[in-house]
Amino acid sequence: GAVVSQHPSWVICKSGTSVKIECRSLDFQATTMFWYRQFPKQSLMLMATSNEGSKATYEQGVEKDKFLINHASLTLSTLTVTSAHPEDSSFYICSAREASGTSTDTQYFGPGTRLTVL
Amino acid sequence: GNSVTQMEGPVTLSEEAFLTINCTYTATGYPSLFWYVQYPGEGLQLLLKATKADDKGSNKGFEATYRKETTSFHLEKGSVQVSDSAVYFCALSPQAGTALIFGKGTTLSVSS
Numbered sequence: 001g002a003v004v005s006q007h008p009s010w011v012i013c014k015s016g017t018s019v020k021i022e023c024r025s026l027d028f029q030a031t032t033m034f035w036y037r038q039f040p041k042q043s044l045m046l047m048a049t050s051n052e053g054s055k056a057t058y059e060q061g062v063e064k065d066k067f068l069i070n071h072a073s074l075t076l077s078t079l080t081v082t083s084a085h086p087e088d089s090s091f092y093i094c095s096a097r098e099a100s101g102t103s104t105d106t107q108y109f110g111p112g113t114r115l116t117v118l
Numbered sequence: 119g120n121s122v123t124q125m126e127g128p129v130t131l132s133e134e135a136f137l138t139i140n141c142t143y144t145a146t147g148y149p150s151l152f153w154y155v156q157y158p159g160e161g162l163q164l165l166l167k168a169t170k171a172d173d174k175g176s177n178k179g180f181e182a183t184y185r186k187e188t189t190s191f192h193l194e195k196g197s198v199q200v201s202d203s204a205v206y207f208c209a210l211s212p213q214a215g216t217a218l219i220f221g222k223g224t225t226l227s228v229s230s
Binding site: 006043049097107109 | 154160161162163164167207215216217218219220221222223
């Protein structure tokens with residue numbers, strides 16, 4: 001089946017630094033990738049939709065200057081948390097929708113990245 | 119707006135017990151419905167899906183039927199195993215290709 005990877009799987013950083021998280025579709029091309037955030041014992045909340053070659057679309061309340069998303073190729077999207085603060089600590093999950101040429105709803109999820117900001 | 123409500127957990131069962139996890143949704147139009155499973159330390163995996171009313175999704179002994187009249191998509195399994203212990207998420211996609219809207223997740227714990 002289709003596989004999506006994320007790197008790193010966990011990261012600890014100091015407050016004020018920036019952290020980049022990569023999301024890759026390993027065996028398929030993804031025109032659209034989604035970034036979610038999951039708090040402990042909570043559901044996944046959509047942060048932004050990333051389309052290859054265009055600017056990401058952010059959900060209401062998500063700061064686009066803080067959470068920079070780049071989708072430079074059909075297999076890679078990155079999320080950069082700039083000037084991270086402890087409240088940004090969370091589990092970040094990406095998903096990718098296969099560019100199969102058909103209308104498919106199947107999204108494949110990465111394993112997530114645990115970010116802890118000290 | 120679109121939303122998903124699923125039963126609060128945790129659900130604790132003995133092996134071979136019958137499982138039901140309730141899920142109801144609110145949506146405009148004709149959404150697709152999904153169940154995802156998250157095993158400890160792993161990412162979400164698609165368990166099953168249904169794209170139109172009365173469709174039944176099934177996989178690994180789990181099944182769920184898209185009920186438009188009751189706006190529900192309850193997950194069932196006739197005989198659970200210890201290996202089914204995980205967090206189960208009900209989700210909907212308002213339109214093809216759009217992001218998923220998730221319920222809060224239900225933790226299932228199965229003991230032998």
